[in-house]
Amino acid sequence: MAIVELKNVAKRYASQQGSSGSNAVDNFNLVTRDGEFVVLVGPSGCGKSTTMRMIAGLERNTEGEILIGGRDVSQVPPKERDIAMVFQSYALYPHMSVADNMGFSLKLKKRPAAEIKAKIEEAAQTLGIEPLLDRKPRELSGGQRQRVALGRAIVRDPQVFLMDEPLSNLDAKLRVDMRAEIVKLHKRLKVTTFYVTHDQVEAMTMGERIVVMKDGRIQQIDTPINLYEFPANRFVAGFIGNPSMNFLRAKHAEGVVSGDGYRLALDDAHRSSMASRGAADVWVGIRPEHLRLGDATDTNRIEGKVEVVETLGAVTMVQLSVGEHFVSAQLPGHRKVEIDDTLTLACDSDKLHLFDTDSELAIGRESASQPSTAVEA
Ligand SMILES: Nc1ncnc2c1ncn2[C@@H]1O[C@H](COP(=O)(O)OP(=O)(O)O)[C@@H](O)[C@H]1O
Numbered sequence: 012m013a014i015v016e017l018k019n020v021a022k023r024y025a026s027q028q029g030s031s032g033s034n035a036v037d038n039f040n041l042v043t044r045d046g047e048f049v050v051l052v053g054p055s056g057c058g059k060s061t062t063m064r065m066i067a068g069l070e071r072n073t074e075g076e077i078l079i080g081g082r083d084v085s086q087v088p089p090k091e092r093d094i095a096m097v098f099q100s101y102a103l104y105p106h107m108s109v110a111d112n113m114g115f116s117l118k119l120k121k122r123p124a125a126e127i128k129a130k131i132e133e134a135a136q137t138l139g140i141e142p143l144l145d146r147k148p149r150e151l152s153g154g155q156r157q158r159v160a161l162g163r164a165i166v167r168d169p170q171v172f173l174m175d176e177p178l179s180n181l182d183a184k185l186r187v188d189m190r191a192e193i194v195k196l197h198k199r200l201k202v203t204t205f206y207v208t209h210d211q212v213e214a215m216t217m218g219e220r221i222v223v224m225k226d227g228r229i230q231q232i233d234t235p236i237n238l239y240e241f242p243a244n245r246f247v248a249g250f251i252g253n254p255s256m257n258f259l260r261a262k263h264a265e266g267v268v269s270g271d272g273y274r275l276a277l278d279d280a281h282r283s284s285m286a287s288r289g290a291a292d293v294w295v296g297i298r299p300e301h302l303r304l305g306d307a308t309d310t311n312r313i314e315g316k317v318e319v320v321e322t323l324g325a326v327t328m329v330q331l332s333v334g335e336h337f338v339s340a341q342l343p344g345h346r347k348v349e350i351d352d353t354l355t356l357a358c359d360s361d362k363l364h365l366f367d368t369d370s371e372l373a374i375g376r377e378s379a380s381q382p383s384t385a386v387e388a
């Protein structure tokens with residue numbers, strides 16, 4: 012176990028040298044807790060793997076410092092960093108048995124045979140793959156192979172686990188099972204873990220803290236619930252949450268934000284932070300699950316024409332055209348809504364999010380429990 016520290020870490024690939032393009036990773040700052048499970052999430056190409064590879068020592072950081080257990084590892088080669096990686100591709104040796112695959116790194120380290128055997132057995136038991144130890148990788152399913160890859164990492168007793176999209180090759184059902192298993196494994200082993208995914212649901216369900224990245228830059232570091240309730244900017248607001256948050260371009264006047272087809276009153280916190288801005292344009296964000304069927308008596312109203320209705324059983328998804336905007340609503344249960352109906356939706360003021368139209372930073376409500384990092388999206 013170890014605290015991992017990244018201080019002003021940046022990466023510029025040789026091919027990016029001299030080009031006007033930005034860094035693959037820029038100004039990355041993070042200090043983990045000992046034994047923490049940190050998830051890096053963001054769209055493809057945002058710098059997640061590059062960050063992992065720098066921690067692993069497979070890439071040199073162009074700027075900044077990386078410390079593992081207080082030790083600056085800049086000059087330390089990967090195999091001496093005391094980390095174990097699990098990738099999307101399992102990279103098992105096809106000609107070796109499961110047991111030999113798992114024990115290979117210990118054999119290279121010339122550990123005694125009895126110790127290697129004991130470690131393999133313990134890891135196999137933890138992962139429920141004891142009956143598979145004599146098989147070859149080709150005799151295993153995808154999920155079993157991924158367990159072997161995890162086992163190979165576990166037997167090394169590393170200070171840090173690095174897992175880069177380890178479940179991406181598995182089908183949806185198995186992925187859900189395996190993510191629960193990895194969380195359980197972490198609770199048991201308590202090894203500091205960096206876990207990369209592009210899937211925000213995976214991030215939300217697994218991370219103790221989540222680092223949201225975009226274009227090589229950290230957008231916000233926070234707990235899952237704080238990311239959901241207090242997104243620091245419009246990008247995070249739209250990325251976290253499924254279905255995605257709706258955004259309406261609104262005019263503000265005296266504590267009310269409105270536009271073609273909607274009128275929403277602000278709560279006290281938003282009212283006071285908008286007071287100094289006066290008659291400004293602002294982005295209003297509303298999550299689909301915070302909308303409900305309303306009528307003309309509701310103070311907060313969104314009215315539009317029904318374009319799409321999806322009946323999913325537990326919920327009914329409705330899409331409305333509201334002036335120039337599309338608004339999605341997730342209504343509980345089975346609702347009788349017809350295409351081309353005019354529908355009124357209502358929403359509580361304390362569920363509204365506001366974002367500056369230039370910087371796209373959140374206005375007025377901040378995550379109280381934790382300092383969060385926010386940059387302009
Ligand atoms: N070896 C490389 N040489 C040059 N550019 C690279 C290399 N690896 C990644 N990149 C670039 O760096 C950026 C971040 O990539 P990566 O870290 O792989 O993103 P992610 O894992 O989030 O999808 C991308 O723009 C990618 O094209």
Ligand SMILES: [Mg+2]
Pocket residue numbers: 059060061
């Ligand atoms: Mg990647």
